[in-house]
Amino acid sequence: MRNQRAFSATFRVLMAAAFSIILAATVLLLFAEDFRSALWQFFVEPFSSRYFFGNYIADTVPLIISGIGVSIAFRSKNFNLGGEGQIYAGALAGGVLALHAPEAFGPGTVWILVAFIGAFIGAIIGTISGLLKAYWRISEMISSYLISAIIINISDFFITGPLQDSTSNFQTTAQIPSVFLLPRIFSPSKLDISIWLALFLVLFFHILSKKSKMGFELRVCGENEEFARYCGISVRAYNIAAMAISGGMYGLSGALLVIGPQGRVMRGFSSGLGWSAISVALLAQGRETAILPAALFIAFLKAGSDHVMIGSGVPSEIISMLQATAMLFITAQVMPKLWQRQRQ
Amino acid sequence: MNFSPIVLIDFLKYTIAAATPLLFASIGGLFSELSGMLNIALEGLMAIGAFFGMAAAGLTSNIFFGALAAILSASLASMLMGLMINKFRTNLFITGLAINLLAQGITAVLSQSWYHTKAVVAFNISVDNHLFPRFISRLPLIGPIFFSHSMITIFAWLWVLTSAFIIKNTKHGLKIRATGSNPQAVSALGFSPDRIHMQAFLWSGVGSGLGGYALGLSISAFVPNIISGRGWIALVAIYLGRKKPLWIAASCLLFAFAESLSNYIQGFSSIPPLLVLALPYLVTLISLILAERE
Numbered sequence: 001m002r003n004q005r006a007f008s009a010t011f012r013v014l015m016a017a018a019f020s021i022i023l024a025a026t027v028l029l030l031f032a033e034d035f036r037s038a039l040w041q042f043f044v045e046p047f048s049s050r051y052f053f054g055n056y057i058a059d060t061v062p063l064i065i066s067g068i069g070v071s072i073a074f075r076s077k078n079f080n081l082g083g084e085g086q087i088y089a090g091a092l093a094g095g096v097l098a099l100h101a102p103e104a105f106g107p108g109t110v111w112i113l114v115a116f117i118g119a120f121i122g123a124i125i126g127t128i129s130g131l132l133k134a135y136w137r138i139s140e141m142i143s144s145y146l147i148s149a150i151i152i153n154i155s156d157f158f159i160t161g162p163l164q165d166s167t168s169n170f171q172t173t174a175q176i177p178s179v180f181l182l183p184r185i186f187s188p189s190k191l192d193i194s195i196w197l198a199l200f201l202v203l204f205f206h207i208l209s210k211k212s213k214m215g216f217e218l219r220v221c222g223e224n225e226e227f228a229r230y231c232g233i234s235v236r237a238y239n240i241a242a243m244a245i246s247g248g249m250y251g252l253s254g255a256l257l258v259i260g261p262q263g264r265v266m267r268g269f270s271s272g273l274g275w276s277a278i279s280v281a282l283l284a285q286g287r288e289t290a291i292l293p294a295a296l297f298i299a300f301l302k303a304g305s306d307h308v309m310i311g312s313g314v315p316s317e318i319i320s321m322l323q324a325t326a327m328l329f330i331t332a333q334v335m336p337k338l339w340q341r342q343r344q
Numbered sequence: 345m346n347f348s349p350i351v352l353i354d355f356l357k358y359t360i361a362a363a364t365p366l367l368f369a370s371i372g373g374l375f376s377e378l379s380g381m382l383n384i385a386l387e388g389l390m391a392i393g394a395f396f397g398m399a400a401a402g403l404t405s406n407i408f409f410g411a412l413a414a415i416l417s418a419s420l421a422s423m424l425m426g427l428m429i430n431k432f433r434t435n436l437f438i439t440g441l442a443i444n445l446l447a448q449g450i451t452a453v454l455s456q457s458w459y460h461t462k463a464v465v466a467f468n469i470s471v472d473n474h475l476f477p478r479f480i481s482r483l484p485l486i487g488p489i490f491f492s493h494s495m496i497t498i499f500a501w502l503w504v505l506t507s508a509f510i511i512k513n514t515k516h517g518l519k520i521r522a523t524g525s526n527p528q529a530v531s532a533l534g535f536s537p538d539r540i541h542m543q544a545f546l547w548s549g550v551g552s553g554l555g556g557y558a559l560g561l562s563i564s565a566f567v568p569n570i571i572s573g574r575g576w577i578a579l580v581a582i583y584l585g586r587k588k589p590l591w592i593a594a595s596c597l598l599f600a601f602a603e604s605l606s607n608y609i610q611g612f613s614s615i616p617p618l619l620v621l622a623l624p625y626l627v628t629l630i631s632l633i634l635a636e637r638e
Contacts, residue, residue, distance in 0.1 A: 136633065139636075141384060142579060145573075145576050149576075150626055153619065153621045278441065314453065314456070320446065321449030321453070331438045331439065
């Protein structure tokens with residue numbers, strides 16, 4: 001029985017991935033000027049050079065980190081829809097710190113401080129929605145979305161106002177001093193050492209959720225709230241913790257992007273990353289280790305979409321369609337059912 | 345900041361106009377809410393309605409065909425959502441999220457393909473604002489505030505009243521409400537809750553499609569982030585109005601008031617515009633807390 005369920009979950013994920021790739025090809029066939037070169041740009045170009053490939057892997061870092069946070073929150077049936085704002089706020093807080101940190105601090109201290117403040121700010125924002133849900137039963141989906149919308153406007157104000165780089169034509173903060181940028185490990189691409197932190201976090205949360213009492217209790221809260229309460233587990237505390245962790249991971253990935261590939265906070269910084277992290281968590285189906293292939297897949301869709309936008313003029317927004325398709329297939333319950341019926 | 349009477353009249357008129365998209369969407373969302381389905385896809389459905397509605401209106405130079413296209417496209421997307429939930433047993437919230445993402449992608453790709461831009465697509469569509477006889481629209485104060493609106497605003501209020509009637513007094517409305525409170529009882533009586541859910545989703549699609557279209561008409565253009573959270577605000581209006589159509593309409597007016605306030609403050613004060621833009625969301629968030637707290 002266990003194997004059967006595991007198979008259908010894997011089967012569903014593969015179906016979801018296959019259908020989003022079929023859709024990608026269809027969209028390119030319909031909208032690209034030159035179908036064959038668009039196909040090449042989407043499917044091959046991200047792997048065609050050291051630079052492109054490194055950037056592709058660099059794109060997985062924020063997806064892994066935010067994805068694992070979303071995944072933990074899913075465990076306890078919490079949907080954090082405020083990722084866009086939490087990434088933005090984490091990035092802004094980390095960016096301000098990196099811009100104003102005295103050089104005497106040394107890069108190592110600054111990296112840790114930036115990562116910490118980013119995660120902290122994100123966690124605070126997530127916690128607000130967690131508290132609202134725990135004490136007043138307010139839907140965390142709606143509250144996290146609205147709080148995120150408020151934060152995006154406030155961050156936009158800071159970036160275009162007090163923090164605007166006066167020498168730039170873009171709406172952006174100044175460039176972070178290069179001493180405080182994370183060292184790149186795969187030149188000439190933008191991949192930096194934050195990938196190690198991402199891998200460590202996957203391992204950490206995997207152990208936490210599989211081996212610790214906390215991880216077990218978190219799962220029980222998601223699977224049966226009534227039962228959890230009966231066992232004396234504080235459902236409230238876990239709701240708040242789940243939202244804090246997912247917010248914190250979003251904030252952390254924002255902060256790492258600023259001192260990593262981006263090097264500054266531009267307006268519209270998060271640009272859909274918050275939603276992509278949800279796709280990653282859904283594809284991973286609640287298994288922490290599955291976050292890695294899921295992030296590789298979503299980052300591949302993103303890299304492909306970016307390449308066809310530059311090469312063939314097809315808007316990179318096709319990534320939202322591809323993710324939507326993957327999401328729909330992943331939650332569809334009918335495929336395993338049909339399969340089971342045939343067996344009977 | 346000084347508010348002369350003319351500014352005040354303008355302000356109130358704008359508030360009523362700004363409530364139009366919210367009225368359509370929130371009453372549409374009310375149907376699925378009453379049937380027991382929290383529809384978080386209102387935002388995406390509005391975007392679809394806005395895009396296809398404006399495209400059809402631009403193509404035919406006729407606002408009625410635009411409205412028809414808005415209704416059809418958003419209903420289609422909404423029915424797809426209902427189908428996924430009922431037949432494929434997908435998770436309600438993830439399906440809603442997927443529809444929101446789908447809307448973002450489809451409108452951007454088609455906008456690029458049809459109009460060769462992902463940015464502002466301007467249409468030359470004029471909406472008649474002189475539906476009422478002159479002596480009414482020229483009445484002091486109430487004339488300009490209440491009787492100089494476009495047909496779509498008038499229709500939004502008819503939509504509220506009709507829906508209120510349908511929900512309260514018809515068999516169809518009763519079935520929808522019963523499905524929300526006790527689906528087992530409904531199916532014991534021989535009705536299919538799945539089918540009633542589909543009908544509720546259809547209402548959601550019609551409402552949010554028209555809501556998005558009203559937004560498009562008000563600026564005579566389609567821009568990528570045209571809805572900018574109004575679908576979510578409409579959702580909160582359902583809660584703030586305690587799922588009663590007239591109270592929902594009042595909540596929409598409140599949120600529209602916040603929106604026009606944020607517009608006017610930008611012109612009249614030294615508070616930075618981007619900060620002021622957060623005001624409608626803040627008002628919505630506070631309302632959500634106040635409405636759901638007890």
